Amino acid sequence: VLYDRLVSNEILNMVREDATMVYVGKRAGFHTRTQDEIHELLSAFASAGATILRLKGGDPLVFGRGGEELDFLRDNNPNVQVEVVPGITAAAGVGSELGIPLTHRGIATSVRLLTGHLREGATSTTNMADAASDPVDFAVTAADVETTLVVYMGLGTLPRLSQKLIENGFPANMPAVAIERGTTTCERRVFSSIEHLPEAAAACELVSPTLLIVGLTVTLSPLWPYAATHSEDFSSRVYEPKWIEQRGSPRGADVDDWKIWLDVDMDESRCSSRHTFREIHVDTAF
Amino acid sequence: VLYDRLVSNEILNMVREDATMVYVGKRAGFHTRTQDEIHELLSAFASAGATILRLKGGDPLVFGRGGEELDFLRDNNPNVQVEVVPGITAAAGVGSELGIPLTHRGIATSVRLLTGHLREGATSTTNMADAASDPVDFAVTAADVETTLVVYMGLGTLPRLSQKLIENGFPANMPAVAIERGTTTCERRVFSSIEHLPEAAAACELVSPTLLIVGLTVTLSPLWPYAATHSEDFSSRVYEPKWIEQRGSPRGADVDDWKIWLDVDMDESRCSSRHTFREIHVDTAF
Numbered sequence: 001v002l003y004d005r006l007v008s009n010e011i012l013n014m015v016r017e018d019a020t021m022v023y024v025g026k027r028a029g030f031h032t033r034t035q036d037e038i039h040e041l042l043s044a045f046a047s048a049g050a051t052i053l054r055l056k057g058g059d060p061l062v063f064g065r066g067g068e069e070l071d072f073l074r075d076n077n078p079n080v081q082v083e084v085v086p087g088i089t090a091a092a093g094v095g096s097e098l099g100i101p102l103t104h105r106g107i108a109t110s111v112r113l114l115t116g117h118l119r120e121g122a123t124s125t126t127n128m129a130d131a132a133s134d135p136v137d138f139a140v141t142a143a144d145v146e147t148t149l150v151v152y153m154g155l156g157t158l159p160r161l162s163q164k165l166i167e168n169g170f171p172a173n174m175p176a177v178a179i180e181r182g183t184t185t186c187e188r189r190v191f192s193s194i195e196h197l198p199e200a201a202a203a204c205e206l207v208s209p210t211l212l213i214v215g216l217t218v219t220l221s222p223l224w225p226y227a228a229t230h231s232e233d234f235s236s237r238v239y240e241p242k243w244i245e246q247r248g249s250p251r252g253a254d255v256d257d258w259k260i261w262l263d264v265d266m267d268e269s270r271c272s273s274r275h276t277f278r279e280i281h282v283d284t285a286f
Numbered sequence: 287v288l289y290d291r292l293v294s295n296e297i298l299n300m301v302r303e304d305a306t307m308v309y310v311g312k313r314a315g316f317h318t319r320t321q322d323e324i325h326e327l328l329s330a331f332a333s334a335g336a337t338i339l340r341l342k343g344g345d346p347l348v349f350g351r352g353g354e355e356l357d358f359l360r361d362n363n364p365n366v367q368v369e370v371v372p373g374i375t376a377a378a379g380v381g382s383e384l385g386i387p388l389t390h391r392g393i394a395t396s397v398r399l400l401t402g403h404l405r406e407g408a409t410s411t412t413n414m415a416d417a418a419s420d421p422v423d424f425a426v427t428a429a430d431v432e433t434t435l436v437v438y439m440g441l442g443t444l445p446r447l448s449q450k451l452i453e454n455g456f457p458a459n460m461p462a463v464a465i466e467r468g469t470t471t472c473e474r475r476v477f478s479s480i481e482h483l484p485e486a487a488a489a490c491e492l493v494s495p496t497l498l499i500v501g502l503t504v505t506l507s508p509l510w511p512y513a514a515t516h517s518e519d520f521s522s523r524v525y526e527p528k529w530i531e532q533r534g535s536p537r538g539a540d541v542d543d544w545k546i547w548l549d550v551d552m553d554e555s556r557c558s559s560r561h562t563f564r565e566i567h568v569d570t571a572f
Binding site for chain 1 (some may be wrong): 347348352354356357368369370371374375378382386388396397398399572
């Protein structure tokens with residue numbers, strides 16, 4: 001079992017006891033394993049005849065680099081049978097948790113998933129692109145107010161994303177939310193406008209992994225702390241305060257709880273258990 | 287249990303025997319229940335104190351109208367607790383089944399999910415959109431060759447989508463695939479270029495539900511029946527024949543099977559069981 005950082009203990013505990021556990025997670029700026037090393041590990045285990053579970057958080061084919069691993073195995077271990085089991089990508093998990101529909105009749109006719117940063121060594125292999133191979137630039141050329149934008153790993157480029165969206169005609173007060181450690185008990189959410197979200201994320205000291213959702217659908221969340229703004233007078237709205245931070249997972253909370261989230265800070269001690277690994281899940285040294 | 291057309295028997299058979307099963311599925315052009323009727327049913331059961339499972343195929347918040355149902359309940363039954371359980375949306379399910387990464391380093395930096403048709407009575411409630419509230423127009427304004435486009439329910443508007451994408455600078459030979467009844471044993475896939483896909487879909491008599499995937503990532507599928515085309519000489523490629531139809535689910539097939547899919551027509555009788563409902567799943571008359 002080659003597993004990533006964002007796989008929860010609940011999932012890891014379902015792995016049979018005699019499986020060899022290999023941690024191949026990454027942190028931004030600190031890679032335990034490079035992608036090339038992961039490819040080599042997969043290929044080496046496959047060549048040895050092992051049955052491999054490549055366990056990732058989210059969906060392996062949506063910013064999960066599953067395609068690269070498939071591609072490498074096809075080139076190097078062409079007789080290995082690979083089955084991809086899809087997962088709940090962060091956009092869907094966080095959208096469900098917050099009650100933000102990614103599409104919604106009359107409000108968002110499409111949803112676009114993009115990443116805030118290019119991966120290590122990423123370059124375009126196509127020569128047809130007019131724009132530079134910069135996902136933020138793509139977001140901007142694609143910006144329309146009836147599309148929900150979901151940005152994976154977008155914290156670092158958030159200031160530039162915000163500026164460019166507004167320069168390209170996005171209303172400065174377009175609703176937006178940054179979600180740190182979404183769907184965990186340690187979840188933190190900061191609601192604001194796209195104009196003020198970069199300042200808010202910095203003030204709240206959000207860290208990776210943080211997902212961004214930008215669009216009118218954000219106001220449909222029961223957790224949206226301002227008056228509903230998907231009405232026609234949207235463009236004149238001002239949010240005060242400029243941003244609102246909430247803590248803790250709303251999952252399973254009842255309606256009254258959801259109202260209380262707006263005021264309550266959660267006990268940080270409740271957040272610790274999810275982020276420690278059981279002793280069996282050691283990083284086997286290869 | 288209020289359940290939709292695209293919920294499989296395998297899932298329905300997990301429902302406890304004493305649950306009241308209400309079929310609220312729709313077919314294109316033939317609605318067993320209107321969305322308003324579904325809202326009223328949800329509200330009526332909720333008011334009666336029932337515990338309701340609203341069971342949908344895919345993800346309820348991605349072209350699943352779950353947001354509308356949440357919105358209605360919030361307005362009409364504000365004290366009802368609602369929990370949204372995310373699902374595998376068709377883009378992820380079909381992408382995994384076909385081995386098409388929706389994003390891929392250097393090939394697709396984002397993925398965009400859109401719908402080929404506006405739902406019943408859909409109109410824009412925002413007055414900020416420059417473009418008309420037409421998802422195909424949005425697709426076109428957003429078209430870039432480094433984004434994977436996934437179109438839900440796009441069969442009807444496929445000719446217009448194809449024409450507009452090409453008019454707006456998409457290469458006519460951009461790889462594309464139409465997948466009918468994706469992830470079922472009855473799956474049919476037609477691979478072609480975006481230019482020829484409308485003709486192919488018509489010639490193969492594809493029917494709803496059919497998903498479209500357009501982009502260079504399509505060529506990464508082991509099922510892609512032409513030479514790989516995500517290389518630099520892509521734009522000069524010609525596919526012969528103009529399209530290739532494949533039948534049957536590749537799930538669980540081994541590598542040799544996947545090669546055989548390219549030549550073999552599947553026995554249609556294998557497709558029947560998935561699409562009949564057990565007697566207990568009757569449409570309770572309300």
